[in-house]
Amino acid sequence: MRVSKIMKLTVVAFLVLALIGCAKGNEAAEKVGGEKTVPQETGPVNLTMYQAAAFTEAEFQKYIAEPVKKKYPNITVTMIFKQDAKMQHEEMLNQLITANNVPDMLYIDAGALQLARKLGLAYDLNDLAKSRQFDWSRFDANGLDAIKQEGSNGEMFSVPFSLNVFGLFYNKDIFDKFGVPYPKDGQTWNDLVEVGKKLERSEGGVNYRGFAPGAFNLFSSPLSLAYVDAKSGQARLQTEGWKKAVDAYKMILDLSNDKSGGVLPFFQNRNIAMLPNSVNLINNIQAAIDKGAVLNWDLAQYPSYPGLPNVGPQTTVPSMAISATSKHKDAAFQVIDYLSSLDVQLLLARNGRVSALKDPELKTQFGADFPGLKGKSVQSVFKSTPAKSAPQSDYDDIVNKALNQAVTDFAKGKYSDSNTALRAAEDAANQAIQAAK
Secondary structure, three states, X not given: OHXXXXXXHHHHHHHHHHHHHHHHHHHHHHEEOOEEOOOOOOOOEEEEEEEOOOOXXXXXXXXXXXXXXXXXXXXXXXXXXXXXXOOOHHHHHHHHHHOOOOOOEEEEOXXXXXXXXXXXXXXXXXXXXXHOOOOHHHEOHHHHHHHHOOOOOOOOOOEEOEEEOEEEEEEHHHHHHOOOOOOOOOOEHHHHHHHHHHHOEEEXXXXXXXXXXXXXXXXXXXXXXXXXOOOOOOEOOOOHHHHHHHHHHHHHHOOOOOOOXXXXXXXXXXXXXXXXEEOOHHHHHHHHHHOOOOOOEEEEEOOEOOOOOOEEOOXXXXXEEEOOOOOOHHHHHHHHHHHOOHHHHHHHHHOOOEEXXXXXXXXXXXXXXXXXXXXXXXXXXXXXXXXXXXXXXXXXXXXXXXXXXXXXXXXXXXXXXXXXXXXXXXXXXXXXXXXXX
16 A cells, blocks of 8 residues: 555656646747747748849848858858849749749738738738747837738738838038028928029039939828729829829929939049938948048928828838748748847848837947948938828739829920820829720
């Protein structure tokens, strides 16, 4: 009897110790260095990522390939770039699909996501996110809202990597040359048109331009206008909102006889005084300076529409998606999870890319390690509140193309007024939508 009791107690003790050991084992599996983990692929994993949004090879190595390899030595990420800069992403992706070489991941923007859906590559990340206890709440609300707009039934097709925010770049030498005060934060387009008029000069064989307004889709973005009517599925451009945007854009273009784009002339020819653009332009400026260009520039807050003080363009979000056909979805999301970490996002921020996270310290650290931003008014780019994301559709790119063409033709005198231009754009867009169905 006594031996039986001892044996029973021994078995119970053994079971208790086993349970404690299992509990400790599970805790170790969930936490390593204070970070949550889940079962991971331990063998060599080669992931390919297609570049469908602006991103250089150097940026890819610095912000994705190298950090991932350091964190997970068994995972190698390789970026696939278009074979020809003039090639369309759809053509390149179709070639990869035909060759059975579909990338595991996609580095995309909203337009590229629409293409991924068209080609059957888009994949809802909700289940993967849930399995890794992925914290969506750490992201900037505007950026996250832009991602949510991509899905019609709660799908999350991508994870924000960084944010595109916007500012007003200006050439200080031109302002100094003509004795005009520098742009201030909080100014409207109308304010800056008056400034631009003072800088439209021709001197010493150089034609100076006060303003290059940038791309029309960026210029109109603060108004949060839909391209397509949600009910009819047709282009909807003959509205007061679009008319307001087209008329304001034409007002700026009419300041100069030169209707050409402004990015290259701004930092190469140095004859454009003001250029509203994405803050990512700092990379182009720095590259030009590294090659010997002399440019005395600074930043101010992105101008706003009258009646919409301190409202800037909608947030656009370079993001990371996983292909529906990938055989390494878990490893791909493991990579995405790490690239969303504070460590990697701080690396981005300090080197002049705006973090996708909402941590205010990342804005404070913006550009700290970027040589070309020393002494620049970098915090001005954060003073505007991004406009609300406009409703999206699968045909936005088609409508945007028709609209841009009509705006260009209007600027060149093909149409007598904005109403006629918008009618032509809407008709052309609807024909293109019908052909695409």
